[in-house]
Amino acid sequence: MLRRSPVLLGALLVYPVVIAVLVGLVAGYASSKPRVAFVDEDHVPPVVRVAGHSFHVQAIIDEVASNVTLVRMGRDEAARELASGKVVATITVPPGFLDKLASTVQTPSLILRTGTGGLTPVVKEQTQALVYQLDRKLQDAFVAADLRYVRLIQHGGRATLLGKSYDVLGLDRMEQLLASLPPGRRVATMKQFVAFARFALGETGSALAATANPIGLKQPKTKGRSWVLSAEVQSYGIAVTVTFLALLLAAGAAAAEKDEGTIGRLGRGLVSLGRLVWAKVALAAAAGLVLGGTIAVVFGIVVEVGGVTGGEPWARLPLLLAGVVLAAAAVGAAGALLGALSGEARTASLVAVLVVLPVVFLGLVPKGVAAPAAWISDALPFVHAVRFFSSALYDASPWRTVGVETAWLAGIGAVFGVLARAGMRRLAA
Amino acid sequence: MTASLLRATGVARRYGELEALAPTDLDLHAGETVALVGPNGAGKSTLLSILAGALEPTAGRVEGSARTGWVPQRPAHYGRLTARENLELFARLEGVGAPAAAASRLLERFSLPPDKPSGELSVGNRQRLNVALSLLGEPRVLLLDEPTASLDPGQRRRVWEVVNGLRDDGGAVCFATQNVEEVGRHSDRVLVLQDGRVVYEGEPAGYAAAAEEAFR
Numbered sequence: 001m002l003r004r005s006p007v008l009l010g011a012l013l014v015y016p017v018v019i020a021v022l023v024g025l026v027a028g029y030a031s032s033k034p035r036v037a038f039v040d041e042d043h044v045p046p047v048v049r050v051a052g053h054s055f056h057v058q059a060i061i062d063e064v065a066s067n068v069t070l071v072r073m074g075r076d077e078a079a080r081e082l083a084s085g086k087v088v089a090t091i092t093v094p095p096g097f098l099d100k101l102a103s104t105v106q107t108p109s110l111i112l113r114t115g116t117g118g119l120t121p122v123v124k125e126q127t128q129a130l131v132y133q134l135d136r137k138l139q140d141a142f143v144a145a146d147l148r149y150v151r152l153i154q155h156g157g158r159a160t161l162l163g164k165s166y167d168v169l170g171l172d173r174m175e176q177l178l179a180s181l182p183p184g185r186r187v188a189t190m191k192q193f194v195a196f197a198r199f200a201l202g203e204t205g206s207a208l209a210a211t212a213n214p215i216g217l218k219q220p221k222t223k224g225r226s227w228v229l230s231a232e233v234q235s236y237g238i239a240v241t242v243t244f245l246a247l248l249l250a251a252g253a254a255a256a257e258k259d260e261g262t263i264g265r266l267g268r269g270l271v272s273l274g275r276l277v278w279a280k281v282a283l284a285a286a287a288g289l290v291l292g293g294t295i296a297v298v299f300g301i302v303v304e305v306g307g308v309t310g311g312e313p314w315a316r317l318p319l320l321l322a323g324v325v326l327a328a329a330a331v332g333a334a335g336a337l338l339g340a341l342s343g344e345a346r347t348a349s350l351v352a353v354l355v356v357l358p359v360v361f362l363g364l365v366p367k368g369v370a371a372p373a374a375w376i377s378d379a380l381p382f383v384h385a386v387r388f389f390s391s392a393l394y395d396a397s398p399w400r401t402v403g404v405e406t407a408w409l410a411g412i413g414a415v416f417g418v419l420a421r422a423g424m425r426r427l428a429a
Numbered sequence: 430m431t432a433s434l435l436r437a438t439g440v441a442r443r444y445g446e447l448e449a450l451a452p453t454d455l456d457l458h459a460g461e462t463v464a465l466v467g468p469n470g471a472g473k474s475t476l477l478s479i480l481a482g483a484l485e486p487t488a489g490r491v492e493g494s495a496r497t498g499w500v501p502q503r504p505a506h507y508g509r510l511t512a513r514e515n516l517e518l519f520a521r522l523e524g525v526g527a528p529a530a531a532a533s534r535l536l537e538r539f540s541l542p543p544d545k546p547s548g549e550l551s552v553g554n555r556q557r558l559n560v561a562l563s564l565l566g567e568p569r570v571l572l573l574d575e576p577t578a579s580l581d582p583g584q585r586r587r588v589w590e591v592v593n594g595l596r597d598d599g600g601a602v603c604f605a606t607q608n609v610e611e612v613g614r615h616s617d618r619v620l621v622l623q624d625g626r627v628v629y630e631g632e633p634a635g636y637a638a639a640a641e642e643a644f645r
Binding site for chain 1: 444482484497503504505507519522523562
C-alpha cells in the first residue's frame with residue numbers, strides 16, 4: 001500500500017526527520033545563553049580609566065559575557081521583565097560603582113537579582129562566571145597600579161601623593177647610603193632589613209595577582225515570578241492550546257462538509273464558499289476564545305493565589321482575549337485550508353495533529369539559531385500569537401508590538417482564508 | 430409543448446484531460462419527467478449536479494428562473510444534527526418563512542424520526558431525509574440522482590408519490606437511474622448517456638437498444 005502512495009511514504013519518512021531536527025534546534029537553544037538584563041545606574045562611559053588602564057566597557061562585556069546574553073535596559077523595565085520571566089536575572093551597576101572601583105581601595109559591588117524558577121541556579125553560576133571574568137580583567141590593572149608603588153619603594157624616584165610631589169629614596173639608594181656609613185651593629189640591622197624588604201617586595205607582584213578580587217557580588221532577596229509562571233510560558237501555553245484546537249477544529253469542520261456531502265447542497269447558492277470558510281474561522285475563533293480565556297484566567301488565579309509579583313493578568317485580559325480571537329481565527333483559516341486539501345474529516349484531523357507539532361517547534365527556534373526556521377515560522381500564525389500574547393500581558397507599552405502582530409495575524413489569516421476558499425471550491429467539485 | 434422551466438445549453442465538464450461530460454443540451458418542461466440512464470461514469474451525476482448549480486460547467490450555461498430542488502446520490506446532511514435540526518437549518522438557508530413548520534410538515538410527510546441524530550438513521554431514512562431536504566424551497570424543478578437506490582419497495586413507492594405529485598402540479602422532474610422498471614413507469618422522456626455523451630434522447634419505449642449498447 002505504501003509503495004502505491006509515494007506522498008504518504010515520503011511524509012512518513014520526512015516527518016520524524018523534521019521533528020528530530022526541530023527538537024534538536026530547540027533543545028540546543030534551551031541549553032544556550034539565558035537572557036540577562038544589564039542595568040547601568042552609574043552611567044558607565046564607553047571607556048573607563050581604572051588604575052592608569054583604559055577599559056572599553058562594551059568590548060569587555062562582549063568578551064566576557066559568553067555564557068549569558070546581556071541586554072541593556074532601564075531599572076523599571078528590567079524589574080518588569082524579571083517579574084514576567086522575560087529575563088532570568090538582572091545585573092545592576094549601582095550609582096558610585098566607578099568611583100569606588102577607581103579608588104582601588106574599596107570593593108564596589110554589582111547587584112544580581114534572579115527569578116525563583118528552575119533556571120536560577122544556572123543563571124547564578126553563569127553570572128558568577130561573568131563577574132569572575134571581569135575580576136580577572138580588572139585584577140591585571142590593579143596589580144599593575146600596586147606594583148608601581150612597590151617599584152617606587154624598591155628603586156626610588158619621584159611620586160605624587162595627594163597633589164604634592166615627593167622624591168622617594170628607595171631601597172636601592174638606601175642600601176648605597178648604608179654602605180657609605182661606618183660599620184656598626186645598628187647599620188648592620190638596617191642593612192638586614194633592607195635586604196629582607198627587597199626580597200619581600202620582589203615577591204609582591206605574584207602575591208597580588210594571586211589574591212586580587214576587586215569586584216564583589218551581592219544578591220538581595222527578591223520575590224519574582226517563577227519560571228513556570230513566566231510571561232513566556234503563559235504565552236506559549238495559550239498559543240499552543242489555541243493553535244492545536246483551532247487547527248484541528250477548522251480542518252475537521254471543513255473536511256466534514258465533503259464527508260457529509262453538504263458542501264454540494266450548500267454550494268448551490270445557499271451559502272457562498274467564502275462564507276463557508278468564514279464559518280469555520282468563526283468557529284475556531286469562538287472555541288479559541290473560550291479555551292484561551294479559560295487558560296488565561298486560570299493562570300491569573302494561580303498568580304494571585306501564589307502572591308506572585310509582576311505582570312497584570314487582569315488589567316490586560318481584554319487585550320489578551322482580543323489577541324486570542326485573532327490568533328484562533330488566523331489558525332482557523334489555515335485549518336480550513338488543511339481540511340479542504342485533505343477532503344476527509346479523519347485525514348484532516350490527523351494531518352492537523354501532525355502539523356501542529358512542527359509549527360510549534362518552528363516557533364520555538366530563535367532566529368539566531370536557524371534563520372530559515374524563523375522565516376518559515378514568520379509565515380505561520382503561531383509565533384505571532386506568542387508575541388502578541390506576551391506583549392499584551394506584560395510589556396509596559398504593548399501597543400506597537402500588538403499592532404505589528406495584529407497586522408501579521410490578519411494578513412496571514414487573510415492569505416490562508418483565500419487559499420481555503422480555493423480549496424473548498426476544489427472540494428465542492 | 431409546455432414552457433421550459435430549466436434549460437441547459439452546451440454544458441460540459443472536464444477534469445484535466447478527462448471529459449466527464451461532453452457539451453450537452455437539455456430542456457426540462459413543466460409537467461415532464463426525464464430519466465437519465467447510463468452505466469457508472471457515464472456523466473449522469475455530473476449533468477444533474479450542473480443542472481442543480483452544485484457544479485460549475487467548464488462550458489455552456491444553465492438558464493431558468495424556477496426554484497430547483499436537488500437530491501444528490503449520497504445523502505447530504507449533517508450527521509450530528511437530528512432530522513428536524515437538519516430540515517430547520519436548510520429551511521433557514523433556503524429562506525423559508527417558517528422553518529420549524531416546514532420541517533414538521535416534511536417530517537410527517539416522509540415519516541422520519543425527528544429527534545434522532547441523522548447519522549444514526551437507517552440507510553432508507555437517511556435517503557428519505559435527503560429527498561425531504563430537496564423539497565424545502567418548494568421547488569418547481571426536482572433533480573434526483575438515483576433517489577431510490579437504497580430504498581425498499583414501500584419506501585420507493587412513497588418517494589415516487591411525492592415526485593409524481595410535484596410533476597402533476599406543473600413542475601418538472603429529472604432523475605438518474607439504472608432501474609429499467611422506474612424508467613418505464615415514471616419517465617416521459619429518456620436520455621441515455623455513455624462516456625459523457627448523450628447517445629439516445631426520446632420516448633421511453635425506444636431507449637432499450639441504446640441502453641443495452643451503453644451498458645455493454
